[in-house]
Amino acid sequence: MLARDVMTSSVVSVKPDTTVHDLAALLVQHRISAAPVVDEDKRVIGMISEGDLLRRDEIDTEKKPHRRSWWLEMVGTDRGAGAYIRSHARTVGELMTREPVCVDEDATLADIASILESHHIKRVPVLRQGRLIGIVSRSNIVQALASAVAEESLPGSSTSDAEIRTMLMGKLAGRDWAFPGRNIVVRDGVVHLWGAMWSSDQLDAMRIAAQRIPGVRSVEDHTVPYPIMPGI
Known part of the structure; x- marks a missing residue:
């Protein structure tokens, strides 16, 4: 791949x-x-x-300066300037x-x-x-790797995995509920969906979109519900 x-x-x-x-x-x-x-x-x-x-x-996480050796003062090799840049750069x-x-x-x-x-x-x-x-x-x-292990024994498809993925990404482009190119793996004609999903409708829409692509044998769901923070 x-x-x-x-x-x-x-x-x-x-x-x-x-x-x-x-x-x-x-x-x-x-x-x-x-x-x-x-x-x-x-x-x-x-x-x-x-x-x-x-x-x-x-946010008061700036690295505090420490006392430098006298020879570092002389040769000017102290790294304090770099730390200052990281904490104050705009x-x-x-x-x-x-x-x-x-x-x-x-x-x-x-x-x-x-x-x-x-x-x-x-x-x-x-x-x-x-x-x-x-x-x-x-x-x-x-x-x-997980997708390859899961589908090692499936026969080949007339449509290449790369072509399937390209067509699927084209169908998903511009749709708010989709994630084109993000956490999608195609292996031996099987579309593997990874990542976090907001709703079952979102997952079903992704599955339907994938199943409509020529050469797709099946769709494997590896997603998890998107974590909701307490109190929200």
């Missing part, structure tokens, strides 16, 4: 001039922990995550990790797994001709 077969295509990205406060709101709104940073041409120039927002002056461009690791849409899952492991990262942007088209996370790979 390739990156394009499992990637989340409905990627939430931000610009370098996005404010830190707007970024925090986006992460909460879309229930994600990180986002690619792109320029005007959709080229990835950085990555920003919730980890970059942990030490902030606004825009994503001032906080983001620059020159992030990216993969092409034709990258194999084996290559992506190696990249995630060797770079100690949880996700990687997917590019087509240098422009952002999706993102592959560790959970996408685990979902692909």
Whole structure:
């Protein structure tokens, strides 16, 4: 399987001039922990995550300075400046990790797994001709593995898994109840739905949309109810 077969295509990205406060709101709104940073041409120039927002002056989590050795004072190698930037930066461009690791849409899952492991990262942007088209996370790979194990014995289909997924994403595009490209894996003609669902109607609509795609053998539901916070 390739990156394009499992990637989340409905990627939430931000610009370098996005404010830190707007970024925090986006992460909460879309229930994600990180986002690619792109320029005007959709080229990835950085990555920003919730980890970059942990030490902030606004919420009194700024890392407190400690007494420095006299020789650090002399040579000027103290890292206090970096900590100050992380806690006081106003825009994503001032906080983001620059020159992030990216993969092409034709990258194999084996290559992506190696990249995630060797770079100690949880996700990687997917590019087509240098422009952002999706993102592959560790959970996408685990979902692909679970789907492959479940369907190892099924015979092949005349319609490829990639074609089925593309057609399904096309049917779901623009529908508020759907999540095109997010937590959808197609293996041997079986559509696997993952993630959290708000309602049984949402799940039924997803299942019906998938079953109408030529070549789909069945739809497997791996979703869980979306957690509701107490008091809401």
